[in-house]
Amino acid sequence: MQKAPSTLLAAITLLVLPVAVYIALYLLPLISIGGLSVDNGALSTRFPALSAHFSDSAEVDDPAAAALLSDLQAMAKKDRAEVGRMFNQELGGMRSLIIDTGNEADEIVPTVAGLTAFDPRWGDPAIWDVVRRNVEPITWRHFQKATGVKPGADGGYSIAPGDDIYLRILLRTFVIGLQVTLLTLLIGYPLAYAVATGSSRVQAIVLMAVLLSFWTSILVRTTAWVVLLQTNGLLNGFLIWLNLITEPLQLIFNRFGTVVAMTHVLLPFAILPMINVMRTIPPAQAQASRSLGAGPIETFLRVYFPQSLRGVAVGGGTVFILALGFYVTPALTGGPGDQMLSYYIADFVRKGLNWGMASVLSLLLLVCVVGLLVTGALLRRAFGWNKAAKPEAEAA
Amino acid sequence: MASLEISHINKFYGATQALFDVSLSIGKGEFVTLLGPSGSGKTTLLKILAGFESVSDGAITLGGRNITELKPEVRNFGLVFQGYALFPHMTVRDNIAYPLKVRRLPRDQIETRVREMLDLVQLTRFIDRRPSELSGGQQQRVALARALVFKPDVLLLDEPMSALDKKLRVDLQEELRQIHQTLGTTFINVTHDQEEAMHMSDRIAVMNHGRIEQFDTAFNLYRNPASRFTADFIGKSNIFAGEMVRGASGLDFRGDALEVQLGLTDRPQGRVDLMVRPEDITILTEAPDAGRVALAAEVLHSTYSGDRALYALRLGSGKEISAYGAARSGIHAAGAKVFASFAPGDVTLIG
Amino acid sequence: MSRIIYWSSLVFAFFFLVAPLLIVLPLAFNDSSFLTYPMDGFTFRWFEVFFTAPPWLASLMNSLKVALGTMIVALLVGGMAAMGTMLMGKWGQLVLSALFVSPIVIPSVVLGVAMAYAFGRMGVGGGYLSLVMAHTILAAPLVFLSVMTSLKGLDPELDRAAASMGASRWYRFQTVTLPLAMPGFATGALFAFITSFDEVVVALFLASPQSQTLPITLFSSLRDRLEPTIVVVALLLSIVSCLFIIALNRLQKRGETRN
Known part of the structure; x- marks a missing residue:
């Protein structure tokens, strides 16, 4: 039926509040991350004159030197130290150069020659490069630090060895995500199969367990693993009691603990989509295959398993995407070498209030997640799997 | 006389046309059925009458008032849905009271009217049940009561029996017929079941491919179909294609290896179809007297249904026809040579 | 053979799913302040701590x-x-x-x-x-x-x-x-x-x-x-x-x- 104008009016009336709430509390904060990642407000506002000069010309000339000196003069001592520290992150020695120049700013002749006379380093174009880049209102400093990619003097880009720390962490995040995904699929498949094909008693029991696990908070389930895996914890105690080991094993604060706990926590997210798909496979097909002479294993491999792959793909994709953003479980069960990208994002905020780095890494994570979602959607379309399984709806 | 006039309605869905110049004139208190196979446009026409679909052009008037553009909620037409569409969260009472509450009737009047309607459909003791606690037939009657309680000008029924089994269907047809007589409301029923249509309706509009083929009483549709489609669709029929030719005492039929002396004077020459109903054919073992048409035939097979048997016969020309035969003293075996005989007065000419 | 594979994998997976909570949660009533079995005795005292701290x-x-x-x-x-x-x-x-x-x-x-x-x-x-x-x-x-x-x-x-x-x-x-x-x-x-x-x-x-x-x-x-x-x-x-x-x-x- 056609939508009457009154319907549209009602729709808009209903949508005003939710859309406003989403914009204010969700979209604007997300957008602010984008701004923060390139925001150089801390530095550029401290160099108003120099910033204005460089927005007109890139020349390092006498007016530039005068602007630099007047900006440094206007700054409080504490600010100069802060600015120096930030410049120093890019080029060693700049901290002392800024502080010294600032302290003596009154005495220095406001020309390039005057500056070079005060400290010959001011004659070095590399120093001025750093200054120019950092007094602009936007900066790629955080992106460079996150990716390790640095612009070279020749206009090209390079990654210095050792500077790719966050790329390594991203790689680690993907590796842990893959390990966890594989394990959840391996362990989840028989459970999903039981819910889809078992006797009604088995179905009810397993489904109840899956749903209970799904709705029990991640933190509670992680807590259980912390208690189980600690050095003098339940699992070590049990193994010693069995005389399998004599000394407690290190089961927690390492990769083993992280992967095991994350597998457990994410298991229901793999199982529920698989159940959804397996329930659509008619049991008569297996019976038909048996009556046609195929044994149970052959029937499973040739008739059932290929049809259940769609659920495996959806479940695996869900787990992998969720795993990429995990924070709580690795933070409580992993060691320093097992922390994922989320941990460093949280760390930048909690330890140093370094919003720039936190934002850049957040964007990195967000791009990975959204990229995977889009890839998943494209793959689904390519395979004609448009009936997306919804774990939430199923659980409801 | 508040009659319902449907004049020259066309309905397009994009480029496809669902209704072609449909016109019907329905008298007040009449029980009319729209009958046709699926895709014939009968449901589209009903939705247009109910106001859920607009017309592309044409008009509907009720008692002279143009109601073509009225919204469903101001038409005052009752509607019984195919799946009943009872409100699952309301009791039987609240379901039936709903249109009265919409009309802001006083509470005691609502209760009286609801009980009257429940009396009429014999469901008084289920007044506090929920629809899910009723059988299909009971739900159907609640839907009927709900659609009638606000005294609509017209009651529209959208395949009301299609979800019920055959026995229940026959009972409800009788009940519906009685309710119609008691209330005197105009009923317009949609169905693809010709038996249902013929049992209940004063007149039947046979629809095919978006057109009205014929709008007439059940008797006339059966005995005097206006088109080959109607002849085929209503009941079983044997149709011979041929033409009218001049004979001894007027025009006679000839065609399809068949000659029938009719001696008609009131129709033109030319192409025509001749229809004989299977029950008008007698199966004989010997050639009959003159005056009756007799065709030599061979029995192909028979379907015995107790009171009679339906035979498939192959005529000498190779054409197959069907005929009912008495089956009290035995059934003609397949392969038996017989004569299919009928009186010239029992045939109908179409076209 | 196929039943053995099915049941053993099912039992293992089910155990992995439910055991952690089933094993750990009863320790809330353990009289000892160590989170280990066997339990020293049954107590509500940790609940008291929760509701008073x-x-x-x-x-x-x-x-x-x-x-x-x-x-x-x-x-x-x-x-x-x-x-x-x-x-x-x-x-x-x-x-x-x-x-x-x-x-x-x-x-x-x-x-x-x-x-x-x-x-x-x-x-x-x-x-x-x-x-x-x-x-x-x-x-x-x-x-x-x-x-x-x-x-x-x-x-x-x-x-x-x-x-x-x-x-x-x-x-x-x-x-x-x-x-x-x-x-x-x-x-x-x-x-x-x-x-x-x-x-x-x-x-x-x-x-x-x-x-x-x-x-x-x-x-x-x-x-x-x-x-x-x-x-x-x-x-x-x-x-x-x-x-x-x-x-x-x-x-x-x-x-x-x-x-």
Whole structure:
């Protein structure tokens, strides 16, 4: 039926509040991350004159030197130290150069020659490069630090060895995500199969367990693993009691603990989509295959398993995407070498209030997640799997 | 006389046309059925009458008032849905009271009217049940009561029996017929079941491919179909294609290896179809007297249904026809040579 | 042979799924302050600690306040969003649904950073209000989805039936659509409550020491040192989840008998 104008009016009336709430509390904060990642407000506002000069010309000339000196003069001592520290992150020695120049700013002749006379380093174009880049209102400093990619003097880009720390962490995040995904699929498949094909008693029991696990908070389930895996914890105690080991094993604060706990926590997210798909496979097909002479294993491999792959793909994709953003479980069960990208994002905020780095890494994570979602959607379309399984709806 | 006039309605869905110049004139208190196979446009026409679909052009008037553009909620037409569409969260009472509450009737009047309607459909003791606690037939009657309680000008029924089994269907047809007589409301029923249509309706509009083929009483549709489609669709029929030719005492039929002396004077020459109903054919073992048409035939097979048997016969020309035969003293075996005989007065000419 | 493979893998997987909680949670009643078996005896004393020690009790109260607030606001936001979206055309529905559901796929850490910064700039950082605001964004998609599902599941004939009996659009909405979508709203409210009550990551970014929720207190004491009270908290949170599932089941059953 056609939508009457009154319907549209009602729709808009209903949508005003939710859309406003989403914009204010969700979209604007997300957008602010984008701004923060390139925001150089801390530095550029401290160099108003120099910033204005460089927005007109890139020349390092006498007016530039005068602007630099007047900006440094206007700054409080504490600010100069802060600015120096930030410049120093890019080029060693700049901290002392800024502080010294600032302290003596009154005495220095406001020309390039005057500056070079005060400290010959001011004659070095590399120093001025750093200054120019950092007094602009936007900066790629955080992106460079996150990716390790640095612009070279020749206009090209390079990654210095050792500077790719966050790329390594991203790689680690993907590796842990893959390990966890594989394990959840391996362990989840028989459970999903039981819910889809078992006797009604088995179905009810397993489904109840899956749903209970799904709705029990991640933190509670992680807590259980912390208690189980600690050095003098339940699992070590049990193994010693069995005389399998004599000394407690290190089961927690390492990769083993992280992967095991994350597998457990994410298991229901793999199982529920698989159940959804397996329930659509008619049991008569297996019976038909048996009556046609195929044994149970052959029937499973040739008739059932290929049809259940769609659920495996959806479940695996869900787990992998969720795993990429995990924070709580690795933070409580992993060691320093097992922390994922989320941990460093949280760390930048909690330890140093370094919003720039936190934002850049957040964007990195967000791009990975959204990229995977889009890839998943494209793959689904390519395979004609448009009936997306919804774990939430199923659980409801 | 508040009659319902449907004049020259066309309905397009994009480029496809669902209704072609449909016109019907329905008298007040009449029980009319729209009958046709699926895709014939009968449901589209009903939705247009109910106001859920607009017309592309044409008009509907009720008692002279143009109601073509009225919204469903101001038409005052009752509607019984195919799946009943009872409100699952309301009791039987609240379901039936709903249109009265919409009309802001006083509470005691609502209760009286609801009980009257429940009396009429014999469901008084289920007044506090929920629809899910009723059988299909009971739900159907609640839907009927709900659609009638606000005294609509017209009651529209959208395949009301299609979800019920055959026995229940026959009972409800009788009940519906009685309710119609008691209330005197105009009923317009949609169905693809010709038996249902013929049992209940004063007149039947046979629809095919978006057109009205014929709008007439059940008797006339059966005995005097206006088109080959109607002849085929209503009941079983044997149709011979041929033409009218001049004979001894007027025009006679000839065609399809068949000659029938009719001696008609009131129709033109030319192409025509001749229809004989299977029950008008007698199966004989010997050639009959003159005056009756007799065709030599061979029995192909028979379907015995107790009171009679339906035979498939192959005529000498190779054409197959069907005929009912008495089956009290035995059934003609397949392969038996017989004569299919009928009186010239029992045939109908179409076209 | 195939049965052996099936049953052994099923038993192992089932054990992995349920054993951790089943083994650990009884330790809440262990008389020893070590979290090990065999239990030294049965005691409620760790529960006493929980209900008398200020940080635990206060954070429980904070959690309840935040979860209830979130439930109300998310119900309003998500419910109105779903109803408004239902009234739009096909493309409007697609775009709006994508917007309203999208917070589900954003990693919580990213949302946490974004909100901590933006709410701080708005001047609402740190308190009860900022937690409710943040959790509303996490919970509204679930309300939206469950209300949407129940609205889409409605038989369109019911609305037509009501129209044929003379009911106006608004009257139909009040008497037919809304009552039938009620289970969707109730389910959504439950989702919203439990989402907020269990949420830890975003809360870590936003909560001030005065507005710490129970999951935050649990998280920080897990990093600090293991004590039996932690298991008590885990047990209590699990009980809340169980109650939640029972309520959800009830709602589902009621929905089934109606339709």
